[in-house]
Amino acid sequence: MTTTHSAVLRPPAAPGPLEWLRKNLFSTWYNTVLTLLAAWVAVSGVRSILGWVFFTANWSPVAGSLKLFAVGQYPLDQIWRPGAIVLIITLLAGASWRIFGGTVRTFALALALALLVAGLLPVRMNLGLRLWFLANPILTGAGYLAGGLRLVRTRGLAVAWALTFPVTILLLLGFKDSAWLPRVATGVWGGLLLTFLLAVVGITASFPIGVLLALGRRSKLPVVKTMCILFIELVRGVPLVTILFMASIILPLFLPEQIRIDRVLRAMTGMTLFAAAYMAENVRGGLQSIPRGQEEAAKALGLNGFQTMALIVMPQALRAVIPAIVGQFIALFMDTTLAVIVGLVEILAIGRIVLNSRTDWLMLDSEVFLFIAVVFWVFTFSMSYASRRLEAALGVGKR
Amino acid sequence: MSDASEDIIICRDVHKWFDDFHVLRGVSMTIKRGEVVVICGPSGSGKSTFIRTINRLEDHQQGDIIVDGIELTNDIRNIAAIRSEIGMVFQQFNLFPHLTVLSNVTLATIWVRKWSKAKAEENAMQLLERVGIPEQAHKYPGQLSGGQQQRVAIARALAMQPKIMLFDEPTSALDPEMIKEVLDVMVELARSGITMIVVTHEMGFAREVANRIVFFDVGQIIEQNTPDEFFLNPQHERTKLFLSQIL
Numbered sequence: 001m002t003t004t005h006s007a008v009l010r011p012p013a014a015p016g017p018l019e020w021l022r023k024n025l026f027s028t029w030y031n032t033v034l035t036l037l038a039a040w041v042a043v044s045g046v047r048s049i050l051g052w053v054f055f056t057a058n059w060s061p062v063a064g065s066l067k068l069f070a071v072g073q074y075p076l077d078q079i080w081r082p083g084a085i086v087l088i089i090t091l092l093a094g095a096s097w098r099i100f101g102g103t104v105r106t107f108a109l110a111l112a113l114a115l116l117v118a119g120l121l122p123v124r125m126n127l128g129l130r131l132w133f134l135a136n137p138i139l140t141g142a143g144y145l146a147g148g149l150r151l152v153r154t155r156g157l158a159v160a161w162a163l164t165f166p167v168t169i170l171l172l173l174g175f176k177d178s179a180w181l182p183r184v185a186t187g188v189w190g191g192l193l194l195t196f197l198l199a200v201v202g203i204t205a206s207f208p209i210g211v212l213l214a215l216g217r218r219s220k221l222p223v224v225k226t227m228c229i230l231f232i233e234l235v236r237g238v239p240l241v242t243i244l245f246m247a248s249i250i251l252p253l254f255l256p257e258q259i260r261i262d263r264v265l266r267a268m269t270g271m272t273l274f275a276a277a278y279m280a281e282n283v284r285g286g287l288q289s290i291p292r293g294q295e296e297a298a299k300a301l302g303l304n305g306f307q308t309m310a311l312i313v314m315p316q317a318l319r320a321v322i323p324a325i326v327g328q329f330i331a332l333f334m335d336t337t338l339a340v341i342v343g344l345v346e347i348l349a350i351g352r353i354v355l356n357s358r359t360d361w362l363m364l365d366s367e368v369f370l371f372i373a374v375v376f377w378v379f380t381f382s383m384s385y386a387s388r389r390l391e392a393a394l395g396v397g398k399r
Numbered sequence: 400m401s402d403a404s405e406d407i408i409i410c411r412d413v414h415k416w417f418d419d420f421h422v423l424r425g426v427s428m429t430i431k432r433g434e435v436v437v438i439c440g441p442s443g444s445g446k447s448t449f450i451r452t453i454n455r456l457e458d459h460q461q462g463d464i465i466v467d468g469i470e471l472t473n474d475i476r477n478i479a480a481i482r483s484e485i486g487m488v489f490q491q492f493n494l495f496p497h498l499t500v501l502s503n504v505t506l507a508t509i510w511v512r513k514w515s516k517a518k519a520e521e522n523a524m525q526l527l528e529r530v531g532i533p534e535q536a537h538k539y540p541g542q543l544s545g546g547q548q549q550r551v552a553i554a555r556a557l558a559m560q561p562k563i564m565l566f567d568e569p570t571s572a573l574d575p576e577m578i579k580e581v582l583d584v585m586v587e588l589a590r591s592g593i594t595m596i597v598v599t600h601e602m603g604f605a606r607e608v609a610n611r612i613v614f615f616d617v618g619q620i621i622e623q624n625t626p627d628e629f630f631l632n633p634q635h636e637r638t639k640l641f642l643s644q645i646l
Contacts (some may be wrong), residue, residue, distance in 0.1 A: 296456050297493035297552075301507035302483035302559060311510065316497050394497075 061361040062371045065354045069371075072190015072345050074172075078182070081171050082193055083132050088167070090115070090136040092160055094143020099157055103389040107382065112140035165204075168197075186264040190345035192375065198268060198336040198346065203329050205272040210279025215309070217284055228280070235277035240335055243270045248342040267339045275332045282324040286317030319394050326387035330380045347372055407432045407467055407563060407594050408453060414461035415448060422448050423459065424618035432562075435595045437605040437626075440615030441641060446598045449615070450565045453596070454485045467562060483511055486556030490568040492548045494540035494555070500527070501536040504555045512559065519558075526554040530584050546577030550584055557588075564588065566597040600645060606630065614638050 015023065025035040062069070071082050093108035119133025147157075172189065174181040189197070216228035235243065247270035248263060255261070261269075290313050298308040318325070340349040351368045355361055408430040415423040422445045430436055438446045451457040452464060455471055455478045464471040466481045495503050504523035508514045514522070527533045530550040532543075540548055549569055556564060566585065570578040582604050589595055589608040599605065605612055606626045613623040614635070622635045630646075633639045 291491075291493075293489060293491050293493035294495065297487075297489060297495070300454055300456060300482060300485070300487040301555070302479060302511040303507065304479065307510050311506065312495055316495075319497065 057367050057370075058364055059367055059371075061354050061358075061364050061368055065350070065357075068350050068354060069191050069347060069375075071193045072350060073188035074190065074193065075184060075188065078174075078184055081174075081181075081184075085164075085168050085171060087132075087135060087139055088164055091139040091143040091146075092157070092164065094140035094145075095147040095157055095160075096143075097140070098144045098147025099154060102393070103386060107386070108140055108144075112137040165200075186262050189264060191350050192347050194264070194339075194344060195333075195336050195346040197264070198271060198339060198344075199333040201268045202271040202275050202332045202336070205268075206275035206279050206332070207325075209272065209276035211283050211314070213276060213280035214283035214287060217280065218287060232277045232280050235274055236281070240271070240274050240338055241341055243274050244338060244342050246270070263342065264344060267342055267344055271332065271335065271339075274335075275328065278328055279325065282321050282328060283317065285324065286319075286321035287313065289320045290316050319391075322387055322391050322394070326383060330383050333380060333383070334376060347375065405431055407434075408596075409465040410453075410462070411464075412462040413449070413452060413459045413464060415445075415452060415457065415459045422618050423452070425462070426618070426620060427462075428613065428620065428623075430594060430596065433592045433594055434610045435589045435608050436597070436611050436613060437609040438596065438598045438613045438615060439600060439602075439605070439641075440621075444615040445618040446615040447567050450567060450596055450598055453563075453565060454482050454487055456487075483507075483559055484561055485563045485565060486559060486561035487565045488549070488552050488556055488567065488569045490571050492540070492545070492552045492572070494548055494552055496540050499537050499539055500532075500543070500551050503540065503551060504558050507555070508558050523554070523558055526557050527551070529557075529587075530554045531580070544577060545573045546580045549573065549577075549581045553581075553584055553588070561593075563594045563596070566595065566599065568598050568600070570599065570601055602630070602646060614641065616641075 026032045067076070067079070071079065074082065090108075090111060093104075093111055097105045097108035115133050115136040119130055119136075171181075172184065172193075173186070174183045176183050213228050213232060216224045217232065219225045219228070244267060247266045251266065252261070294312055294316065295308055298312040303311065336346055337348040339346050345353065351372050355365055355368055406429050408428070410426055410428045413423050413426045414421070424445075426445075426449055438450065440446050448457055452459045452471075453466060458473070459471075467484055469477050469481055471477060471481060494500075495506070498506065501520065501523055504526060505516070505519040508519040508522060509516060512519075524533060524536065527536055530553055532547050532550055535543055535547060535551070540551065543551065553569075569585070570581050573581060578601070582601060585595075585597070585604065586608050597604070597609075609626050611623055612626055612629040614621045614629070614637075616637050622629070622633065622638045624632075624634075629638075630642065633642055
């Protein structure tokens with residue numbers, strides 16, 4: 001007869017930190033040597049980098065051109081306009097923090113804290129700018145409080161976020177012959193502002209277009225299917241630089257004289273279409289991973305084709321390809337730097353302009369490019385962090 | 400016209416091809432309201448394909464299928480009308496893994512029947528009670544055992560209050576221990592008077608509740624009879640061979 005354990009057994013305890021070190025890093029004499037060697041390389045590497053950053057490097061081109069890096073040639077007397085947009089975003093971020101919590105809280109807090117620290121820096125700063133910095137965390141707090149009101153609900157917040165977009169464009173662009181909101185030509189938009197605009201427009205527009213293209217490619221209608229395949233394969237077969245050139249130089253040659261599409265808009269269109277083709281293939285990959293039984297079960301319940309796609313197939317397909325989609329978004333964000341070849345001065349182009357603006361700054365490219373790299377890293381890392389959290393949140397119940 | 404309302408499913412000389420492969424070779428069958436029909440036969444005999452033509456998951460290329468007075472054609476409105484009258488349970492359950500058990504069951508009533516959420520959930524909870532797993536309502540399908548998943552699938556199909564239930568080998572993907580819990584639900588259902596067509600190899604179930612057993616081979620009905628006659632007195636050589644192998 002076999003005995004059964006009446007008591008539930010505990011899993012073996014995890015080793016303590018000292019035990020772990022001994023077992024993993026110092027188990028034999030050559031592992032000890034390797035550990036010490038690696039530690040020495042790591043410490044001296046970090047020391048020399050930190051030494052360069054804090055003592056050797058000359059940050060004056062970065063510190064002296066922050067306005068250029070932020071908004072490019074946007075006129076100084078109108079700079080409150082991009083400033084107001086950031087204020088709207090921090091306010092909405094506060095409200096979203098209250099309503100969604102979780103990762104949204106992390107981002108709202110990080111944004112508010114960063115702006116607060118910037119506002120408190122003990123450096124010479126225009127009073128208006130300092131007040132603006134400080135207003136941001138206050139608005140985040142206000143948004144957080146407002147998020148608790150009955151009035152503000154998930155749907156209202158979504159509408160507010162969606163409205164932010166046209167408001168941003170109108171505010172930046174202004175109106176012809178308007179006294180207090182004069183037109184600012186897109187030609188002088190630049191820096192991080194332009195990088196953001198290109199990326200946000202590219203991401204939000206390419207996603208739905210990509211989904212539609214993926215569905216079209218699987219369509220049973222031969223014309224739709226052929227058109228989608230043609231578009232996807234044509235665009236994927238051509239470098240982004242070529243598409244940007246086509247959009248901004250060749251396309252106007254075919255259009256009549258009177259129709260002049262704005263240069264920034266042309267670049268946005270080119271990038272959106274480029275990203276949409278890749279997005280379509282990512283989404284198609286997701287669609288193919290969903291077993292046919294899902295669609296059959298939905299149809300057997302009486303759901304129509306649209307409901308089956310929107311409620312059953314697409315949510316699962318998109319969830320399966322979140323890493324690929326976010327990778328695509330990050331690539332798009334970094335591809336915005338290619339807009340320089342059609343004459344747009346996004347942040348990387350600003351870097352070059354700054355370097356060339358004074359002879360004593362000419363040799364300081366390490367500082368300038370490191371700064372730009374860090375800016376890019378902060379945003380792309382945020383995106384991939386958000387994606388990992390999203391995967392975790394959506395993976396609930398899936399084993 | 401008592402005859403028309405008596406017969407809920409009428410199939411006349413149904414043919415189907417997968418490319419060149421002739422799967423259904425002239426199947427004719429009439430099923431009465433409230434009848435429980437078990438279809439059995441060797442694999443590849445077309446029995447699954449046949450019940451899938453009844454709710455148009457597969458189209459037939461020749462012959463007529465009339466369900467509850469509506470003829471199945473390519474007309475999308477007819478297909479929608481028929482599908483909302485027929486519940487289907489699959490071998491692989493096909494629950495929606497991204498939705499909770501409760502949402503799986505309420506989905507169709509909310510989106511197709513346009514019920515309010517409260518009404519749909521009340522209906523769903525009653526059905527989950529009926530299949531014996533109300534406590535699992537807020538879990539996801541992936542957290543349930545196979546037998547529980549299949550019972551959720553039955554509840555999901557019943558939510559639409561169908562007149563006909565189709566079962567496509569509902570216990571074939573289950574561990575032996577879980578087959579009984581699913582069969583118990585099906586037996587209870589069969590006794591409730593709903594029309595059922597069940598493709599299965601569970602001969603015990605067939606003997607207990609079926610009004611009629613239909614034996615399929617190479618896309619045709621070889622023999623059909625009451626359970627007693629079918630098991631004790633099979634007429635056809637092919638049926639005898641099949642029964643000798645599975646009993």
